[in-house]
Amino acid sequence: MNEREENDWIERVAMRLRGAEALSVGFDRRVMDAVRTSVPPGASRLRRAGGWVVRRRPVLLSPLQALALAAGIAGLAVLGARLAWKTSGDRPAFEARAARHGLGDSTMVQFVLVAPTARSVALVGDFNDWNSQATPLRPASSNGVWTVSVPLAAGRHQYAFIVDGTRWMADPTAPAAVDEDFGVPSSVVTVVEPDRRGDRRS
């Protein structure tokens, strides 16, 4: 084939491939469903403007109050996790130390959010691909305490809560993560190896 014949041949092949392709009915709806559970894209801008612009805000207790409430609730299994507080600067740090419970390399970590006006709370993080459907919290009491426990590998994990399916918030009781993807707030929990002395549940 000479060059012109080659070009003609290519053009004819390409023409066969230029037909429009229709997407299935419901494509738009599926995308919007996924979009609605995402972080509002303007969030980081609003934050830089000097504070959250929110219409409703869950009432949040101080970190110690929240923990005291959670710990005091009858029947709330802490699953061997002992939550240790220490300050770093002016911010409480959150570390979860736990005895192993046959979970292999994982440690059960309990997450708590006090949000009395919320209708739903989900935990999202790097351990569940930030999937807002994967790890819902359950109401632990009528005081608006929500909780869930998840097994986490040792190391640093980023996470956040999604309230009522749309509002993304960092854990007020934990250190904030440096803004990474898309400028959204999230928190950090560091899971350490269990004490070598083999702490018993207190």
Next chain:
Amino acid sequence: MQDRSDAEIIGAILQGDVEAYGEIIARYRDRYARYAVRMLGNREEAEEALQGAFVRAYRALGKCTDPERFGAWFHQIVVNECRTYGRRRGNRERRFVDDEAAVASAAAESPDGDHAVRDAIERALARLEPEQREAFLLKHVEDLSYEQMAQLTGVGVSALKMRVKRACDRLREMLDGTHP
């Protein structure tokens, strides 16, 4: 009623009007459906990749520095998403017979059959290396200039030309005897 510009819609979304993104989806989904289907080989996966692209674009809307050029910015995301999706899929599923003879004979069986020719072309396309297929589609099916392709893919113009040439050579080898 005048349609809103992309910039106006994006402005509304950033002010909190989430539902306005539906207009963006309606505006752009058909434009890239063809590329995604040709690149990934089937509509189901193309839809997944496209959905992923729309969600990624939504989340990163605050980073779209020039809302007037949303289309070009989104196009990059689509190309990227198709690449990522294709890599993840890897060689797990061979959707077409891994046999060059079968590719050629599919067309030879009914040389006048439109269907068979189209089928043979799609099979050959699926057998190209992903970078070659991507370059071939962008150049010859989506009709972009090499400069536009360089912007979209982050690959240099001469590398792109080489990929397109190799793609064409490979297609001719595989489709020898086919009359498109």
